[in-house]
Each structure stands twice: as structure tokens, then as C-alpha cells.
Amino acid sequence: MLKRLSGLAIKFGIIPFLYYIIRLYFLLVRIRVRDEDWLVDHLDGGGRAIIAVWHQRIFLFMSYAKRLGVFSPSVMISQSRDGEMIARIMSRLNIRSVRGSSSRNGRKALAAMVADMAHYPLAGHVVDGPQGPGGVVKEGLITMAQLSGAAIFPLYASVNRAWALKSWDRFLIPKPFSRILIRWDRPLYIPEHLDAEGFETIRLQVEQQMRQNQDADDRHWGWAKGLL
Numbered sequence: 001m002l003k004r005l006s007g008l009a010i011k012f013g014i015i016p017f018l019y020y021i022i023r024l025y026f027l028l029v030r031i032r033v034r035d036e037d038w039l040v041d042h043l044d045g046g047g048r049a050i051i052a053v054w055h056q057r058i059f060l061f062m063s064y065a066k067r068l069g070v071f072s073p074s075v076m077i078s079q080s081r082d083g084e085m086i087a088r089i090m091s092r093l094n095i096r097s098v099r100g101s102s103s104r105n106g107r108k109a110l111a112a113m114v115a116d117m118a119h120y121p122l123a124g125h126v127v128d129g130p131q132g133p134g135g136v137v138k139e140g141l142i143t144m145a146q147l148s149g150a151a152i153f154p155l156y157a158s159v160n161r162a163w164a165l166k167s168w169d170r171f172l173i174p175k176p177f178s179r180i181l182i183r184w185d186r187p188l189y190i191p192e193h194l195d196a197e198g199f200e201t202i203r204l205q206v207e208q209q210m211r212q213n214q215d216a217d218d219r220h221w222g223w224a225k226g227l228l
Contacts, residue, residue, distance in 0.1 A: 015088045022089075026063035028176040033064065035184040039153050042187060043071060048121045048150035049187070052141055052206075053157075054214065055129035056169040056228065060157035062093075064182050069094025074116050075124040076109055095124070110140055110147075117148040127210070134169035135228040137207035142190055142199060151187035154210050158183075158217035164227070172227065181217060185209070 042049055051073070053061065074096045077083045087097035098112050117123055125144060127137045145152050161178040164170040174180060188206060191198075211228060218227050 015085060016092070019089050019092050022062055025176075029063065029174050030177075030179045031063060031182060032179070033182045033184075038184050038186060042151060042153075043121050046121075047187075048117055048148060049123075049153050050117075050141065050145055050148070050150045051122070051124040052127050052137075052152050052154045052210065053124065054135070054169075054210070054228065055126045055132070056134060056172055057157040058126065059171065059173055060159055060162075060180055061155075061182065065095060066093045068122070071122040072096060072120055073122040073124055074098050074113065074120060076113055076126075078130060096120075106140065110144060113144055114147045117144075117150060121150075123148075123150070127207075128169070132168045135207075135211055137203055137210065139199075139203060142203050142206065145188075145190040146192055146194070149192070151189050152206065153187055154185035154206075154213065156183045156185065156210075156214050156217050157181070158214070158221060158227075160221040162227075170227065179221075181220065183213075183217060185213060 039049060039051075051068075072094065075090065075098070077087045077090065077097045077099060079099045083097075083099065087099070090097055096116075098109070098116055113123055113125075123144075125141050127141050128134055141152065144150070157180060159172060159174045159178050159180045161175040162172045163175060164172055188209075190202060194202065214228055
């Protein structure tokens with residue numbers, strides 16, 4: 001369905017229309033943001049940062065993302081037709097696209113992100129995308145932090161009412177009049193040099209921290225079980 005929608009959107013030039021539909025939709029959603037100063041203070045002090053998010057939660061950030069446009073952040077987006085539609089929508093949020101995919105030519109795409117961070121202080125990274133498995137932090141996040149020298153800032157989005165799509169990650173769409181909590185975590189600093197065992201230890205630590213904090217935020221809304 002998404003492939004068909006993206007093809008039609010590009011062919012008939014309706015991406016601006018989709019963007020404004022999304023913006024209007026989020027007028028029906030109440031959003032609260034916590035601890036954003038941790039990121040802003042880090043960037044204002046000359047630091048570089050990688051925003052780490054779960055694929056399942058991407059849409060929950062759509063309304064908030066424009067606030068970060070002042071930092072001209074970049075994000076890796078696939079070179080597929082679906083990716084082209086997403087890239088055009090991202091550009092309207094002042095988010096730059098570095099085209100590539102962790103699942104295809106992953107090293108080349110990762111190198112492009114690291115090269116971009118030499119000139120821009122902020123990047124976004126979907127830690128378990130684009131094909132999962134969901135809730136698993138892949139190696140690319142840790143490697144990108146090592147090579148760029150940037151701190152990792154986990155970012156969580158939780159919602160009290162949402163639809164979960166029948167996709168590999170149970171992608172979340174907030175329901176009208178729902179409430180979203182967006183919460184920043186403290187920065188994580190990754191050593192530049194790690195052996196294989198140390199690398200895997202840190203990857204697992206980041207994954208565990210992100211899963212636990214996301215689960216805690218989900219439970220704040222009364223979910224009996226986490227949504228990841």
C-alpha cells in the first residue's frame with residue numbers, strides 16, 4: 001500500500017498536500033516535550049549529537065521534528081521510491097536526507113552520514129530500521145558515534161492511544177485527541193576504540209537502556225505491557 005501511495009504522490013505532485021494533511025492531523029494531538037535542554041545545551045556548547053529513535057515511533061515525532069530544523073539535522077533515507085516520498089516530506093521539516101540504506105550498501109551509507117556530520121552537528125538515526133528486528137539496536141548506531149565523535153541522545157515518544165499497524169515493528173499512529181510524551185535521555189558517549197567484545201557490550205547496554213526507558217514511558221500511559 002505504501003509503495004502505491006508513494007508512487008502516486010510523486011507522480012501527481014501531491015506530497016505538499018500530504019504534508020499539510022499530516023500537519024492538520026497533529027492539531028488534534030496534544031504533545032508534551034521533556035528535557036530538550038540536554039540536547040540544546042550540548043549543541044550550543046559545540047558538541048555533535050546523534051538522535052537515536054525506534055522505527056516504530058517515527059510518525060509520533062512528525063509534528064515535533066520541525067523544531068529541530070534550526071540545527072539542519074540529517075537522516076539516512078533509502079533510495080527507494082518510498083524513500084523519495086519520505087525525503088521530500090522531511091525537507092519540509094528542514095531535515096536533510098542522506099540517501100542510502102543500512103540494509104543495502106550499509107557501509108557506504110554510514111560513511112556518508114559520518115562525512116555529513118563533519119559539517120553539521122546533528123543527525124538522526126533509526127536504531128532498528130529499516131527492516132528490524134524491532135527493538136534491537138543495530139551496530140550502525142555505535143559505529144557512527146565512534147567515527148563521528150558525536151554523543152548519542154536517545155529520544156523516546158510514547159502515546160496514550162494509538163493504532164498499531166500490522167508491520168514488522170507494529171508501527172504506531174496516534175489516534176485523534178491522543179496525548180504524546182516526547183522525552184530526551186542524557187547523552188551517551190562511545191569510546192573511539194573498542195575490541196569486538198567491548199563493542200557488543202556497549203551495544204547491548206544502549207539497547208537495554210533504550211528499551212527499559214521506552215517501556216517505562218509506555219507504562220506511564222497505563223499500557224500493561226510495553227509496545228515495542
